Amino acid sequence: MASRKVFVAGATGAIGQALVPMLVEAGYAVYGSTRQAARAPLLEALGATPVVLDVFDAHALDEAFARIVPDSVIHQLTDLPAGLNPTLMREAVGRNTRVRDEGTRNLVAAAVAVKAARLVAQSIAWAYRAGPMPFDETAPLDVDTQGDRHVTINGVVSLERQVLAAPLVGTVLRYGQLYGPGTGAEQATGVSPVHVVDAARAACLALKRSEGGIYNIAEDNPAVSTGKAKRELGWHPSKDARAGHPAPTNLA
Template sequence: MREKIFVAGAAGAIGTALVPLLTEAGYDVYGSTRRADRAEALEARGVTPVVVDVFDAEALRAALIRIRPEIVVHQLTDLPADLDPKLMTEAAHRNARVRTEGTRNLVAAALAAGSRRLVAQSIAWAYAPGQRPHVEDDPLDLEADGIRRVSVGGVAALERSVLGAVGIKATVLRYGQIYGPGTSTAVPKGGSPVHVEAAAWAAVMALRHAQGGVFNIAEDNAEISSEKAKRELGWYASLRLPKGLAA
């Protein structure tokens, strides 16, 4: 019997790149979306769609108990199209709620369903000022001001929920600023960019190799060190979807 995997946020940028890698690898993929109009597109890509809102804790728990996935992958965000600057202040609060309340609900549902592994999306630009490039043991910028404080607080809450889940092998992937198909930019931007397809590969390689913990996932740069992911996961930033799998 094929392993069941539940991808929360399967219709998002990284989820879209991740799903074909998982189906090609032989997983039985269930993908969540809160929008019913996206279910048909997921199904066309070999995914069993699950229309559920991560904030509906009871419905989410019921869905995972019904599916009984061995693995849960958290790729949920709530950001505006093209990261419209005029909308980012409000979006930062919504996204922090996804990372705080949404992650708490998803972890609880995974535990109730008896899932064994959990991989979750975090970010690599939440570190406190200090010596660079930042490594995974460096502290997060919890004393930041304004909207950054909201965002970093959400990240910290997500990571606590995921890494604190008892009985699950949990991995956090701190992604750099993603670019490529389905994102807000086709070219690298930000201090620690990563291509969306390389980001998707990191989730697959975490499932294959990670024994849990935190990994930076970004291209070589002065801000972030991804040496741990290279060493322990065999990940590298030039990874892309094989021909025929790209959306």
């Protein structure tokens, strides 16, 4: 099988570290970004070609994309403290929103410039406005909220609009509350949890099967519906992932 080039933004994050080996196993040539040169050996060990850059440096990002010419882009960037440390979260909210707004803008522009075919981006499944549950992907987001939640949802809205409006196949994955290796939560937490391996597997499946749009990605729960992801992507939460054994991605 001919190798296909995928640029994974945020490849050393919790989802990124689970995702890169899946993509490599499926036959993709993976280019993984990190802001820290010291993390390049980790990416090499996972099977990716490291790309050291800051997503806010649009010129550097454009140069990297012009050199690599990726067929697809997966946006898993966040800027959150390790373990979601509550004492650091207030400051992190603004930084994370900047990633979703400005960082997404730069990624979309770079992808469009090299005529990438697909973009898969990380969003969240706990941004819905209060109403009848379970929420499906057509339910309105809580844009009229206040405080830190307002800042967060503004970033989510910006990311999703940019991805879905781009002239490529844009897919948004609204992840539930992550748990598992690298997330700071070893057990399921929140009303709509999802294991980090299952989250990564959803990105793999979206890369191959999505025709664009929004998908809730979470374990079965009363808060959000994941029927669309099951029907269209063939994604299901895996008992193997929750037991620490990754499920096959069936992407080859």
